[in-house]
Amino acid sequence: MNWVFKPSPVVGCPVLNQDLIFPVNNIYCVGRNYRDHVLEMGSNPDRESPFFFQKISEILLLPGNSLDYPDNTKDLHHEVELVVAISNDGYKIKISEVKNMIFGYAVGVDLTKRDIQKKAKDSGRPWLSGKVFYGSAAISEIVLKNESLEPDKLEISLNVNGEIRQRSGCDNMIWSVNEIIFLLSQTVPLGPGDLIYTGTPSGVGKVKKGDIVSATLHQDNSTTLSFQIE
Numbered sequence: 277m278n279w280v281f282k283p284s285p286v287v288g289c290p291v292l293n294q295d296l297i298f299p300v301n302n303i304y305c306v307g308r309n310y311r312d313h314v315l316e317m318g319s320n321p322d323r324e325s326p327f328f329f330q331k332i333s334e335i336l337l338l339p340g341n342s343l344d345y346p347d348n349t350k351d352l353h354h355e356v357e358l359v360v361a362i363s364n365d366g367y368k369i370k371i372s373e374v375k376n377m378i379f380g381y382a383v384g385v386d387l388t389k390r391d392i393q394k395k396a397k398d399s400g401r402p403w404l405s406g407k408v409f410y411g412s413a414a415i416s417e418i419v420l421k422n423e424s425l426e427p428d429k430l431e432i433s434l435n436v437n438g439e440i441r442q443r444s445g446c447d448n449m450i451w452s453v454n455e456i457i458f459l460l461s462q463t464v465p466l467g468p469g470d471l472i473y474t475g476t477p478s479g480v481g482k483v484k485k486g487d488i489v490s491a492t493l494h495q496d497n498s499t500t501l502s503f504q505i506e
Contacts, residue, residue, distance in 0.1 A: 287333040291380065292417040292499050298361055298379065301469030303331040303413055305386060306456055309449050309475025326451045328460060329403055337414040342504045345485045346409050349389035352505075354483050355476035356434035356442045356491045358427060359384040360453055361418050362472065367465040374454045377466065380421045383432050383493035383501060384473050385414040413473065416493065416501035423497050427453040431494040432477075436487050444477035
């Protein structure tokens, strides 16, 4: 087979304490998955079917990189999230098959142009302009599943310039990791290399140029990310 042009290079995320690189494929994000965050955003916290949006692997902010503050926003927000890395194919899977899909866990930061997102929401348009831009999905090294606690026993936190902004147990999710993977797979064929950002707790807030953002996945075998906004 001859390609029309050379395929784009694969984006790879390092694996904690391993000489391994996780090749990233699709990035899926879950909206409004912590009750306290739903309330702070002025929405209805009652449990309803989760909704998803997507980012592309090319915008991933990998460990060791800084973030260029985007030009067309004055209200850039941080959202810390548990990230699930997928290592197997799965379409319309059974709930009992979910654990076999998981490669490991990371901590991530979904960065949002809140002013741009609000304009899109108010006009009934998709969120792409406020959610998908270079560096808008930061990620730590990935912890192997068999070297990690179960997701409902994990905690995530985020600080800006050393000041804690967000911290929550992942058991506070409205929809659990297993439920998210199961439900997403009913309509989307998941595959090796996919990442799922599972939603953010309360405490989202504004960041500016010069800020240092750090996030942690709390357990004995913890993983962290840190980046400066330039």
